[in-house]
Amino acid sequence: MKIAVLSPVAWRTPPRHYGPWEQVAYNLTEELVKAGLEVTLFATGDSQTSAHLDAVIEMGYEEDRNQDAKVLECLHISNLMEKARNFDIIHNHFDFLPLTWSRLISTPIVTTIHGFSSPRIIPVYKKYNDTCHYVSISNSDRAPELDYIATVYNGLNVESFSFSDSHEDYLLYFGRIHHDKGTAEAIEIAESCGKKLIIAGIIQDEAYFNTRVKPHLNEQITFIGAAGPAMRNSLMSKALALLHPINFEEPFGMSVAEAMLCGTPVVAFNKGSMPELIKDRKTGFLVHNIAEAVEAVKQLTYVSREACHTWAASMFSAEKMAKDYMEVYSQILGGKH
Amino acid sequence: MKIAVLSPVAWRTPPRHYGPWEQVAYNLTEELVKAGLEVTLFATGDSQTSAHLDAVIEMGYEEDRNQDAKVLECLHISNLMEKARNFDIIHNHFDFLPLTWSRLISTPIVTTIHGFSSPRIIPVYKKYNDTCHYVSISNSDRAPELDYIATVYNGLNVESFSFSDSHEDYLLYFGRIHHDKGTAEAIEIAESCGKKLIIAGIIQDEAYFNTRVKPHLNEQITFIGAAGPAMRNSLMSKALALLHPINFEEPFGMSVAEAMLCGTPVVAFNKGSMPELIKDRKTGFLVHNIAEAVEAVKQLTYVSREACHTWAASMFSAEKMAKDYMEVYSQILGGKH
Numbered sequence: 292m293k294i295a296v297l298s299p300v301a302w303r304t305p306p307r308h309y310g311p312w313e314q315v316a317y318n319l320t321e322e323l324v325k326a327g328l329e330v331t332l333f334a335t336g337d338s339q340t341s342a343h344l345d346a347v348i349e350m351g352y353e354e355d356r357n358q359d360a361k362v363l364e365c366l367h368i369s370n371l372m373e374k375a376r377n378f379d380i381i382h383n384h385f386d387f388l389p390l391t392w393s394r395l396i397s398t399p400i401v402t403t404i405h406g407f408s409s410p411r412i413i414p415v416y417k418k419y420n421d422t423c424h425y426v427s428i429s430n431s432d433r434a435p436e437l438d439y440i441a442t443v444y445n446g447l448n449v450e451s452f453s454f455s456d457s458h459e460d461y462l463l464y465f466g467r468i469h470h471d472k473g474t475a476e477a478i479e480i481a482e483s484c485g486k487k488l489i490i491a492g493i494i495q496d497e498a499y500f501n502t503r504v505k506p507h508l509n510e511q512i513t514f515i516g517a518a519g520p521a522m523r524n525s526l527m528s529k530a531l532a533l534l535h536p537i538n539f540e541e542p543f544g545m546s547v548a549e550a551m552l553c554g555t556p557v558v559a560f561n562k563g564s565m566p567e568l569i570k571d572r573k574t575g576f577l578v579h580n581i582a583e584a585v586e587a588v589k590q591l592t593y594v595s596r597e598a599c600h601t602w603a604a605s606m607f608s609a610e611k612m613a614k615d616y617m618e619v620y621s622q623i624l625g626g627k628h
Numbered sequence: 629m630k631i632a633v634l635s636p637v638a639w640r641t642p643p644r645h646y647g648p649w650e651q652v653a654y655n656l657t658e659e660l661v662k663a664g665l666e667v668t669l670f671a672t673g674d675s676q677t678s679a680h681l682d683a684v685i686e687m688g689y690e691e692d693r694n695q696d697a698k699v700l701e702c703l704h705i706s707n708l709m710e711k712a713r714n715f716d717i718i719h720n721h722f723d724f725l726p727l728t729w730s731r732l733i734s735t736p737i738v739t740t741i742h743g744f745s746s747p748r749i750i751p752v753y754k755k756y757n758d759t760c761h762y763v764s765i766s767n768s769d770r771a772p773e774l775d776y777i778a779t780v781y782n783g784l785n786v787e788s789f790s791f792s793d794s795h796e797d798y799l800l801y802f803g804r805i806h807h808d809k810g811t812a813e814a815i816e817i818a819e820s821c822g823k824k825l826i827i828a829g830i831i832q833d834e835a836y837f838n839t840r841v842k843p844h845l846n847e848q849i850t851f852i853g854a855a856g857p858a859m860r861n862s863l864m865s866k867a868l869a870l871l872h873p874i875n876f877e878e879p880f881g882m883s884v885a886e887a888m889l890c891g892t893p894v895v896a897f898n899k900g901s902m903p904e905l906i907k908d909r910k911t912g913f914l915v916h917n918i919a920e921a922v923e924a925v926k927q928l929t930y931v932s933r934e935a936c937h938t939w940a941a942s943m944f945s946a947e948k949m950a951k952d953y954m955e956v957y958s959q960i961l962g963g964k965h
Contacts, residue, residue, distance in 0.1 A: 358749040361698075361725070366752060370729035388698070391706035395732035411696040415703060 292620065293329045295378040295398075295545035296320050296342070297385050300367050301350040301360075308517040309467065309493045310351075311545050312405045315445050315612075316384040322446070322613030331378070333371045333606040345370065364388060372396055380620050383423075387415040390423050399623050400615070403443070407434065424623055426616075429564035432542035441619050444567075445543050446612025447603075451520060452552040461487040462588070463530035463555070465523070465546040467495040468504060473505040473560065476536035476581060478512055480558070483585045487511050488534070489618045491518040491526060528553035532575070532591050535559035536584060544568055551575070551603035554596035555607035558587045560598060568607075574599045629957065630666045632715040632735075633657050633679070634722045637704050638697075640689040641671035645854040646804065646830045647688075648740045648882050659783070659950030668715070670708045671810040682707065701725060709733055718956050720760075724752040727760050729765075736960050738763060738953070740780070743879040744771065751832070761960055763953075766901035769879035771902050778956050781904075782880050783949025784940075788857060789889040791937045792865035798824040800867035800892070802860070802883040804832040805841060810897065812840040813873035813918060815849055820922045824848050825871070828855040830862060860869050865890035869912070872896035873921060881905055888912070888940035891933035895924045905944075911936040919958070 296319065302310035302410050304316035315335070320342050323330045330342035336349040347370045352360040368389045375381060375396035383389045383402040394399050399628055401424045407413065416425065416437055427433045427442045462484070464477040474490060481488035489512065494500045518526060526532070533550035540563035547568045557575035559565045569575040575594065576587035605611070633656065639647035642654035653671070657679050660667045667679035673686040684707045689697040689730045705726045712718060712733035720726045720739040730737050738761045738894035744750065753762065753774055764770045764779045799821070801814040818825035818837060827850065831837045845851055855863060864870070868889035877900035884894050884905045906912040912931065913924035942948070 357748075359746065362749055362752055364753065365725055365728040367729070368806065373731050388702055391702040392729060394706070394710050395729065409696065411694075413701055415699055418703065 292380070292624075293378045294323060294331070294333050294620070295345075295374075295381045296323070296330060296373055297339070297368070297371055297381060297383045297389060298332060298334040299385050300333075300335050300348055300351050300363050301353045303354065304332065304338040304340065307354075308519055310353075310406075311445075312384050314545070315403070315405070318446055318448055318609040319382070319613055319616060321448070322609045323617070326617065328617075333367065345374075368392065370460065380626060382616070382620075385442075387412050388413055388437060390419040393419055393423055399562070400424065401619055401623065403428065403431070404437075406432060413437075424619070426619060428543040429567050431540065431564045431567060440622065441615065442608055443612055443615040443619070445545060445548065446609035447545075447548055447552060447607055449525065449552065449604055449608045449610070452549060453524055453528045454552070454554045454596075456554060456596050457529075458531050458555065458596070459529045461489055461530060463526055463533050463550070464488060464490045464535075464612060465526065465533060465550070466491070466516070466535075467493045468492050468500045469495040470499055470503075471537065471539040471541075473536035473538050474499070476538070476584075477534040478507045479581050480534055480536060480584045480588065481579065482507070484588045485511075486588065488513070489526060489530075490514045491523070492515070493517045523549070524553070527555055530555045532588060533557045534584070535565070536578075536581070537562055537565070540547075540564065541565070542621075547575075548603050548607035551599040552607065554600045556591055556594040556596070556599050558584050559586075570602055572596075574602045629717070630715045631660060631668070631957070632682075632711075632718045633660070633667060633669050633706055634705070634718060634720045634726060635669060635671040635675070636709055636722050637672050637685055637688050637700050637908070638690045639672075640691065641675040641677065642670065644897075645856055647690075648782075649721050651882070652742070654739070654782055655785055655946040656719070656950055656953060658785070660954070661947045663950060663954065665954075670704065671932055682711075689896050705729065715962060717941045718749075719957075724749050727752055727756040730756055730760055737761065738777075738956055738960065739776075740765065741771075743769060750774075753936075761956070763956060766861070766879065766904050767902045768904060770786070777959065778952065780949055780952040780956070781883060782885065783946035784882075784885055784889055784944055786889065786941055786947070788861065789886060790861055790865045791889070791890060791891045791933075794866075795868050795892065795933070796866045798826055798867060800870050800887070801825060801827045801829070801872075802863065802870060802887070803829045803872075805829050805837045806832040807836055807840075807877075808874065808876040810871075810873035810875050811836070813875070813897075813921075814871040815841065816918050817846045817871055817873060817921045817925065818849060819844070820918065821925045823868070823925065825850070826863060826867075827851045828853070828860070830854045835838040838913055858860070860886070864892055868902070869925060870894045871921070872902070873915075873918070874899055874902070876900065878890045878902070884912075885940050885944035888936040889944065891937045893928055893931040893936050895921050895928075907935075911939045937940055 298316035336346035372392040375398040459571040466472040561577035635641040635653035641650040673683035709729040712735040803809040898914035
């Protein structure tokens with residue numbers, strides 16, 4: 292089976308730090324190659340892959356801001372669309388824009404919807420509802436107006452995360468510094484518990500960081516900026532818990548799955564995909580407010596780190612994700628390949 | 629001959645006030661209908677046309693800012709591309725984005741390049757150089773890396789502009805309020821001449837307006853905001869001259885052609901397309917600085933308003949533009965239609 296994986300071009304595939312869509316496209320591509328498929332990854336020229344790389348642009352527009360994102364996007368997408376006949380299936384990880392080429396090619400397109408940046412983009416998905424085979428990354432993230440062929444959870448490269456059955460005495464916040472992700476709430480929880488908190492992530496909202504985070508930083512509450520893979524692994528495997536007090540309906544939480552894979556339970560606000568990712572009281576706690584989160588931190592000793600790891604490895608591995616996607620491809624191709 | 633005209637969807641076609649690309653698409657469409665072609669105009673739903681209107685979005689994204697421009701653009705363009713086989717030719721007035729669908733359809737595309745917003749968009753034009761038949765709107769606006777099939781000057785609806793062989797004692801500035809267009813320079817010229825200046829246009833750069841324009845407003849220097857067609861006609865036909873002291877290589881100056889059509893000479897900085905639009909000392913003056921412009925204003929009595937009108941009517945009418953474009957279409961279709 293010849294498959295084209297279309298990654299976004301905001302960041303390198305895989306991303307150096309932040310870039311969850313590129314990370315999933317990378318993880319999937321690696322597994323599809325392992326499974327013996329002929330895979331071409333369409334991504335930035337500095338990307339890394341075991342598949343064949345097809346790139347018409349050098350670097351992501353978020354990594355070289357002198358570039359015009361619109362120009363990069365349309366050159367990148369059209370490059371694949373013009374070669375569509377070389378593939379049995381196209382797997383789109385690039386949001387809604389590629390859909391608008393789909394009726395001019397005969398190769399079927401599978402589209403993983405990594406989240407809706409705004410309800411204003413739904414009309415494009417509605418237009419191509421009958422043809423572009425939508426996959427949701429959690430059941431909670433489905434738009435009622437759309438039809439889906441499957442839910443496939445994001446998958447991690449299990450070998451990149453070290454399980455640890457012991458921990459140190461700090462809480463971890465891992466994600467973009469932004470109101471959506473609840474950095475300020477995490478600080479409040481840690482302060483109420485009298486626990487150390489390590490905050491890692493890119494600053495997405497500078498004003499939020501300056502008013503809601505920076506004034507709280509001290510020996511107990513520390514900010515270390517963006518963390519690459521090695522640092523992430525070390526932070527996650529030694530934490531008492533990951534705090535994930537989100538303020539939005541998160542379609543999937545990569546860091547939640549990653550933490551559990553390392554054996555670290557997660558205390559999360561019960562929104563979006565959280566009840567699908569976390570087994571309440573088994574791999575963490577689904578709570579509704581800061582007071583409940585503080586209470587949950589006191590109960591963490593009752594959670595088995597082994598159980599966290601086993602659950603995450605069974606549900607959120609790249610291998611499982613690839614297997615699920617290969618079933619989707621087969622379903623679309625009707626056993627032709 | 630069945631032709632699809634693709635207008636932008638920033639503004640209504642024709643625009644209510646500002647929107648030169650939509651204005652040209654409108655003028656051309658009206659003339660092509662008059663010439664007996666079967667024309668479909670792809671534009672916003674509130675557009676007006678004698679052709680068949682095909683619209684999938686209601687209003688321009690500049691007129692209802694709650695919309696997502698990227699969503700509107702891709703729905704609008706794909707709507708045409710999916711119907712490409714219904715047309716003998718597609719005439720693209722929508723910048724570079726539609727080019728990236730062109731290799732997936734068999735209908736030829738003529739692309740009027742209304743200007744390069746940035747050199748960063750040229751790679752898209754380069755990629756499709758062999759197939760998308762570029763037309764420049766002045767010889768001065770040609771990018772050396774690209775091939776062009778023709779230059780076709782923008783054309784005005786001659787009946788919408790009243791020729792006047794007399795004038796009142798004011799100078800006119802007509803255009804976006806922006807450094808590029810030289811609003812501040814026009815004020816300086818008028819002040820030096822001791823002449824009244826009427827400034828009409830949308831404020832594109834608020835800071836520029838507040839610092840460079842607003843402090844000069846008084847009985848002599850007046851600002852009237854955006855002017856619709858009736859007001860524009862009345863302002864232009866009674867002016868002593870249009871001041872056009874531009875600070876950029878303007879690809880075409882609609883207001884320059886419009887003023888001359890009304891019989892009003894133009895004093896312009898000699899940049900971009902100005903030497904193609906203005907016959908120096910016959911229909912206005914091509915000058916290099918404010919001092920020369922002040923001198924030119926004193927010489928205006930030697931310019932014949934009749935000559936201004938005759939020149940503009942012969943060179944910049946919608947009828948001539950349509951005739952020129954029909955020759956381009958024939959050249960591409962090789963006499964097939």
